[in-house]
Amino acid sequence: MIEHLIPVLAGTLAAATPLIFAGLGELVAERTGVINLGVEGMMLIGAVAGFAAAAHSDGGALAGLPAGAVAGMLAALIFAILSLSMAANQAACGLALTIFGIGLSAFIGQHYVSYSLPGLPPLDIPGLSEIPVIGRILFHQDAVTYLGLVTFVGVWWVLRKTRLGLVLKAVGEAPDAAHAIGYPVIAIRYGATLFGGAMAGIAGAYLSTVYTPLWVQNMVAGRGWIAIALVVFAAWNPTRLLLGAWLFGGVTILQFHAQGLGIALPVQFLAALPYLATVVVLVLISRDKRLLQLNLPASLGKPWMP
Amino acid sequence: MSTPPPPFSGPPDNLPRLELTGITKRYPSVVANDGIHLKVGPGEIHAVLGENGAGKSTLMKIIYGAVQADAGQIQWNGREVVIANPSEARRLGIGMVFQHFSLFETLSVVENIALALDEPFDLKGLAARVKEVSTRYGLPLDPDRLVYSLSVGERQRVEIVRCLLQEPQLLILDEPTSVLTPQAVQKLFETLRRLASEGVSILYISHKLHEIQSLCHSATVMRGGKVTGTATPSRETPASLARMMIGRELPVCEVPAFTGEAAPVLTVRGLSHTPDDPFGTALKDIALEVRRGEILGIAGISGNGQAELLAALSGETTGPANTVVLAGTPVGHLDAGRRRKRGLTFVPEERLGRGAVPPMSLADNATLSAHGHGLVKKGFLRPKAAWEFAKTCIERFDVRCGGPGAAARSLSGGNLQKFIVGREIMQQPIAMVVAQPTWGVDVGAAAFLRQTLIDLSRSGVAILVISEELEELFEICDRIAVLAEGRLSEAVPKQQTNAEKIGMQMSGLFSDTHGTDREPAHAAA
Numbered sequence: 001m002i003e004h005l006i007p008v009l010a011g012t013l014a015a016a017t018p019l020i021f022a023g024l025g026e027l028v029a030e031r032t033g034v035i036n037l038g039v040e041g042m043m044l045i046g047a048v049a050g051f052a053a054a055a056h057s058d059g060g061a062l063a064g065l066p067a068g069a070v071a072g073m074l075a076a077l078i079f080a081i082l083s084l085s086m087a088a089n090q091a092a093c094g095l096a097l098t099i100f101g102i103g104l105s106a107f108i109g110q111h112y113v114s115y116s117l118p119g120l121p122p123l124d125i126p127g128l129s130e131i132p133v134i135g136r137i138l139f140h141q142d143a144v145t146y147l148g149l150v151t152f153v154g155v156w157w158v159l160r161k162t163r164l165g166l167v168l169k170a171v172g173e174a175p176d177a178a179h180a181i182g183y184p185v186i187a188i189r190y191g192a193t194l195f196g197g198a199m200a201g202i203a204g205a206y207l208s209t210v211y212t213p214l215w216v217q218n219m220v221a222g223r224g225w226i227a228i229a230l231v232v233f234a235a236w237n238p239t240r241l242l243l244g245a246w247l248f249g250g251v252t253i254l255q256f257h258a259q260g261l262g263i264a265l266p267v268q269f270l271a272a273l274p275y276l277a278t279v280v281v282l283v284l285i286s287r288d289k290r291l292l293q294l295n296l297p298a299s300l301g302k303p304w305m306p
Numbered sequence: 307m308s309t310p311p312p313p314f315s316g317p318p319d320n321l322p323r324l325e326l327t328g329i330t331k332r333y334p335s336v337v338a339n340d341g342i343h344l345k346v347g348p349g350e351i352h353a354v355l356g357e358n359g360a361g362k363s364t365l366m367k368i369i370y371g372a373v374q375a376d377a378g379q380i381q382w383n384g385r386e387v388v389i390a391n392p393s394e395a396r397r398l399g400i401g402m403v404f405q406h407f408s409l410f411e412t413l414s415v416v417e418n419i420a421l422a423l424d425e426p427f428d429l430k431g432l433a434a435r436v437k438e439v440s441t442r443y444g445l446p447l448d449p450d451r452l453v454y455s456l457s458v459g460e461r462q463r464v465e466i467v468r469c470l471l472q473e474p475q476l477l478i479l480d481e482p483t484s485v486l487t488p489q490a491v492q493k494l495f496e497t498l499r500r501l502a503s504e505g506v507s508i509l510y511i512s513h514k515l516h517e518i519q520s521l522c523h524s525a526t527v528m529r530g531g532k533v534t535g536t537a538t539p540s541r542e543t544p545a546s547l548a549r550m551m552i553g554r555e556l557p558v559c560e561v562p563a564f565t566g567e568a569a570p571v572l573t574v575r576g577l578s579h580t581p582d583d584p585f586g587t588a589l590k591d592i593a594l595e596v597r598r599g600e601i602l603g604i605a606g607i608s609g610n611g612q613a614e615l616l617a618a619l620s621g622e623t624t625g626p627a628n629t630v631v632l633a634g635t636p637v638g639h640l641d642a643g644r645r646r647k648r649g650l651t652f653v654p655e656e657r658l659g660r661g662a663v664p665p666m667s668l669a670d671n672a673t674l675s676a677h678g679h680g681l682v683k684k685g686f687l688r689p690k691a692a693w694e695f696a697k698t699c700i701e702r703f704d705v706r707c708g709g710p711g712a713a714a715r716s717l718s719g720g721n722l723q724k725f726i727v728g729r730e731i732m733q734q735p736i737a738m739v740v741a742q743p744t745w746g747v748d749v750g751a752a753a754f755l756r757q758t759l760i761d762l763s764r765s766g767v768a769i770l771v772i773s774e775e776l777e778e779l780f781e782i783c784d785r786i787a788v789l790a791e792g793r794l795s796e797a798v799p800k801q802q803t804n805a806e807k808i809g810m811q812m813s814g815l816f817s818d819t820h821g822t823d824r825e826p827a828h829a830a831a
């Protein structure tokens with residue numbers, strides 16, 4: 001039994017990685033009051049940029065991830081200029097960015113369809129990976145999955161323990177008050193939005209160069225939307241976000257195995273299962289309205305000008 | 307409020323701490339500040355007196371660096387300075403306590419304070435200092451409480467302590483007492499006098515004459531963006547200050563006696579409601595009765611259940627049928643429209659957004675609440691009738707605007723309030739609920755609105771007024787009750803109470819329990 005579970009659990013961590021990156025980025029942006037619905041688009045742009053960089057250089061995934069981050073950040077910059085500097089409607093800008101990302105990635109990606117990359121081999125942590133069971137689940141992963149967990153710890157620490165975290169929250173809570181005591185609200189929101197873009201770009205590049213190192217059109221497949229949903233249902237709390245991402249990853253892997261075992265359910269239903277399960281579980285968790293209201297950044301989605 | 311100002315401690319021939327020369331600020335539609343001169347010495351408490359819209363707040367924002375002047379100089383301790391932003395003002399030693407607090411609801415007291423200080427991030431050390439400073443100045447605070455759970459008075463303490471930690475040389479307070487009980491006002495004055503005696507200059511912005519007379523050493527009076535005079539408040543009378551402030555005598559209301567039969571019209575019994583909003587206040591067993599021909603006033607500081615009570619009375623939130631009774635009919639379960647049909651009309655606190663839809667014309671806004679009065683027929687709008695209705699309202703209630711087609715948001719606060727009150731009165735209510743009738747309204751319009759409400763009540767309508775302005779309640783009401791922490795005290799004829807007693811109750815201490823028990827009295831209400 002354990003022997004069957006190990007690959008499931010190990011796969012869960014990898015499957016959760018793109019959601020962790022994209023979710024954390026969106027969480028930071030939303031903490032400052034910016035809701036960027038363009039995550040899906042930024043992930044796709046990051047995915048295609050990462051894939052192209054990996055395909056045309058010797059660096060492979062190591063070249064792909066930075067390229068994805070930069071591309072995601074540039075995409076977020078478009079969003080930031082429209083919605084922050086010009087105070088356009090954030091929801092509309094975000095949706096436009098997603099549609100743009102789908103189109104742009106398909107346009108660039110048409111040259112790479114069915115082209116595959118070497119991917120990234122698992123990286124064993126010396127000593128730890130030899131622990132029975134746990135070692136093969138936790139410490140036999142690709143480097144980016146570790147990086148995702150390190151990013152989680154970093155974001156958690158910054159939000160929880162530092163002045164920067166407090167300022168981010170303050171800006172999302174009451175931009176007028178933050179401005180009144182002298183914080184550059186727009187600049188802080190720019191920073192958070194660009195961070196969100198870079199994280200989404202990394203998430204996309206991870207999908208295209210490491211997770212399934214093969215170009216398929218529209219390969220992000222709605223994970224950007226799941227990341228946005230995770231942020232809200234996690235009540236803007238990074239730890240809950242991490243748990244939500246693992247849940248999604250877990251069900252994704254389980255349904256693969258279920259498909260492999262020939263369980264008599266339609267494949268389409270199985271493929272939809274991770275999305276369904278994540279949404280249902282998170283809605284149940286977040287029925288506590290008080291919790292949501294207390295954590296909801298009060299200025300979320302509202303254009304602000306000094 | 308009759309304490310004379312303490313002797314001015316600083317040497318008067320000293321260099322002024324702050325001197326403004328010819329400060330001018332123009333906005334597209336208005337000159338907010340027109341060549342303002344102002345001088346404040348060390349240890350001086352200086353009042354800036356003026357009505358809403360006189361340009362006081364703009365001037366303070368210029369001093370605090372939140373707004374840049376178009377022309378004029380600022381001299382700080384004898385040196386000309388350009389204050390580009392609030393953090394620069396803070397570096398110079400200028401602190402400001404805002405009228406609408408600049409606090410973050412979901413952060414703790416100490417986090418809020420840390421955000422405003424330019425020093426290394428150490429919450430534990432700061433919490434200790436917050437405690438120390440707040441005790442020293444008689445402003446007790448718990449550094450770890452979340453701000454949303456604080457009362458308005460406590461929030462103001464947070465703002466003041468936040469300024470004090472920066473050891474300011476000049477403290478600006480913008481209408482600081484509008485949210486305080488009379489007792490809390492006295493406490494605040496003690497703190498301010500103590501600061502002044504330590505050499506801190508204070509700019510005190512207010513339109514309350516008696517406060518300025520009891521606290522301030524000197525005053526600059528503003529009207530329409532200009533300085534209309536300077537004065538030593540203790541040598542003036544309220545009437546002479548008022549003349550400088552509004553350019554004429556303070557208007558006074560006439561309150562005739564009601565001669566008809568005083569039967570109860572609007573009765574509330576056992577009304578309890580816990581709002582969904584975690585920042586809201588739960589109503590606890592509210593009981594009240596408003597009779598024909600009277601105005602019942604509900605005093606208390608906003609945030610003590612005022613919004614929730616208004617929602618429960620208007621029908622925005624519904625409950626058991628018997629909790630609200632209108633002329634003998636239980637209406638507690640009915641929504642706002644159905645209550646309106648039975649003769650209960652409302653004037654909410656937020657004029658734009660609740661009382662009126664900002665971009666819509668006055669005629670359309672009339673239709674929204676007065677549709678039952680011939681403005682809609684068989685589901686179809688009757689624009690002509692709405693236009694006539696709005697026109698009548700504008701003429702009858704002296705609303706200055708561009709006519710029934712003017713957008714609601716184009717009206718000044720006072721004129722929009724006159725329109726909304728007029729619209730509700732024209733629906734011939736048997737009972738009317740009005741929240742903050744004169745909030746942000748100039749003196750002339752406020753007097754008109756108060757007289758309108760008095761006249762309406764004397765025609766036999768039962769009126770309930772919820773207001774933060776105690777003086778207003780004493781002027782127009784027949785009986786006054788106090789809403790504190792979601793509980794309502796027994797209504798008392800205004801001749802049998804005074805500002806001090808009401809103030810005690812506003813802090814949640816109801817008088818007939820000798821101030822020890824916090825349970826409200828409502829058995830006989």
